[in-house]
Each structure stands twice: as structure tokens, then as C-alpha cells.
Amino acid sequence: GQQVMQIPQYQHVQEGEDFTTYCNSSTTLSNIQWYKQRPGGHPVFLIQLVKSGEVKKQKRLTFQFGEAKKNSSLHITATQTTDVGTYFCAGQEGGKLIFGQGTELSVKP
Amino acid sequence: DAGVIQSPRHEVTEMGQEVTLRCKPISGHNSLFWYRQTMMRGLELLIYFNNNVPIDDSGMPEDRFSAKMPNASFSTLKIQPSEPRDSAVYFCASRQTNTEAFFGQGTRLTVV
Numbered sequence: 001g002q003q004v005m006q007i008p009q010y011q012h013v014q015e016g017e018d019f020t021t022y023c024n025s026s027t028t029l030s031n032i033q034w035y036k037q038r039p040g041g042h043p044v045f046l047i048q049l050v051k052s053g054e055v056k057k058q059k060r061l062t063f064q065f066g067e068a069k070k071n072s073s074l075h076i077t078a079t080q081t082t083d084v085g086t087y088f089c090a091g092q093e094g095g096k097l098i099f100g101q102g103t104e105l106s107v108k109p
Numbered sequence: 110d111a112g113v114i115q116s117p118r119h120e121v122t123e124m125g126q127e128v129t130l131r132c133k134p135i136s137g138h139n140s141l142f143w144y145r146q147t148m149m150r151g152l153e154l155l156i157y158f159n160n161n162v163p164i165d166d167s168g169m170p171e172d173r174f175s176a177k178m179p180n181a182s183f184s185t186l187k188i189q190p191s192e193p194r195d196s197a198v199y200f201c202a203s204r205q206t207n208t209e210a211f212f213g214q215g216t217r218l219t220v221v
Contacts, residue, residue: 033209042200043152045209088152090210095140095159097202097210099152 004091006100014108019076021103023089030092032065032072037102038085046074046087079107115201115213122220127189130216133182134203142210143176143186144200152200158184159206191220 003026013019023032031050035043047056049065049072056063062075076083086102114133122128134141143155156166161178169176173192178184188195196219202210 031207035210042212042215043202043210044212048209092207094165095206096154096157096165097142098154099144101151 004089004098004100006089006103008103009101010104010106012106012108013079015081016078019079019083019105021074021087021089021105023072023074023091023100025070025091027070027091027093029069032069033090033092033097034063034072034074035088035090035099036085037088041085043088043099076105079105081107081109083107113201113203113211113213115199115216117216118214119217120219122191122218124192124220125190126220127187128191128195128218128220130186130199130201130218132184132186132201132203132213134184134201135211136182138203138205138211139181140204140206140210141178141184142202143184144202146198146200146215155186188218191218193220196220 005024007022033048034046036046037043047063052069053067054065060077064073084107086104088102089100090097116131139160141158145153145155155168156176157164158178174188176186198215198217200212200215202212204210
């Protein structure tokens with residue numbers, strides 16, 4: 001079945017530094033979604049990418065979907081302490097949502 | 110809508126006991142997922158329902174786990190008998206097909 005790999009597993013940054021997490025699928029994805037989970041919380045939807053090569057922005061967050069629709073990335077510019085949490089990508093296989101392992105981001109003030 | 114509602118929020122039980130986790134999805138959603146989250150394995154999909162029908166239960170770890178969705182507004186995940194290695198946070202999520210998934214607050218299960 002489909003596998004979704006995400007790297008890195010952990011990232012520690014100084015406040016103001018940039019952050020990027022990468023997601024790779026073993027199969028071509030119909031779409032990809034990104035979620036954020038705060039410590040002690042539950043995953044919350046951020047965005048969905050559907051088109052090959054698509055780029056979407058949400059304030060300091062930039063999401064990309066690869067041309068082959070097998071990889072994606074999330075980039076945060078100038079991290080803030082409020083960005084702390086675990087970021088997950090999720091690929092769709094049929095109606096299922098398969099989550100990557102997540103990247104845990106910590107931000108040092 | 111109050112969102113996806115899970116109960117209980119916390120459950121501590123002894124090894125060998127039966128555990129039942131409950132989920133009320135968002136009204137109008139046709140898909141429901143049960144996930145298990147641990148440090149080692151991350152977010153694992155256990156089972157996926159569409160229109161109350163189990164579509165894929167390949168993630169259910171073993172026969173001790175079972176899930177039902179008797180109607181569009183209720184689902185249960187049962188573990189019988191429970192074992193310490195079942196300790197995890199169990200999330201229920203619902204959505205309309207191909208849209209964003211909404212997660213419940215989760216049930217933190219501890220089996221001692």
C-alpha cells in the first residue's frame with residue numbers, strides 16, 4: 001500500500017530562522033493535505049494541494065506540490081514560538097488518508 | 110456543530126479488560142477514520158468507514174480490535190482483551206470525501 005515518508009523527524013530552530021519539512025509518497029497522489037498538531041492537541045487541517053506543481057501561501061507558510069505529485073514541502077519563513085508543534089502531511093489513497101510520521105518543530109526564543 | 114466528539118478523554122484500565130472508545134462524527138460527513146498515535150509509530154490509520162460501511166480495516170493490529178459504525182452519527186472502537194502495548198492516544202476523524210478531515214480531541218488510553 002501507499003507509504004508517506006516525512007523528514008526530518010525533529011527540527012530545532014532559533015526564533016526568526018526558517019523551517020522546511022519534506023514529504024514523499026511511494027505512489028502518485030491525487031492530492032496532499034497538511035496538518036498541524038500542537039503539543040497535547042489534535043491534528044488541525046492547514047491546506048490541501050491538488051494540482052501538479054501547485055504552490056500555496058498562508059502568511060509565512062508556503063506549501064508546494066511536486067510536478068510528479070509524489071512529493072510536497074512546507075516552508076515556514078521567520079519562525080515564531082507560536083509555530084511550535086508537529087506538522088504532518090497526509091496523502092490520499094482511495095478514500096483513506098495516510099499520514100506521514102510528522103516533523104516536530106521546536107522554536108527557541 | 111460541536112465538532113467530532115470522542116469519549117472518554119482519558120481511560121486507565123487493567124490488562125485483560127475490555128475497552129470501548131466512542132466517537133460522534135460531524136453531522137453530514139460521510140467518512141470516518143480511527144487513528145492510533147504513539148511516539149514510535151506516529152499516526153496509524155486503523156480503520157476507515159464510508160457511509161457507515163467499513164472500507165479498509167487493514168490497519169487494525171489484531172483480532173483484539175474491532176470497530177463498528179451502526180449509524181451515521183456514532184462509531185465505536187473496542188479492544189478486548191486490552192494489553193499494555195495498546196496504550197496510546199486514539200483519534201477519531203470525519204470528513205466529506207476528498208475534503209479536510211476534522212479530528213476529535215482524542216482518547217488517551219493507558220493499560221496497566
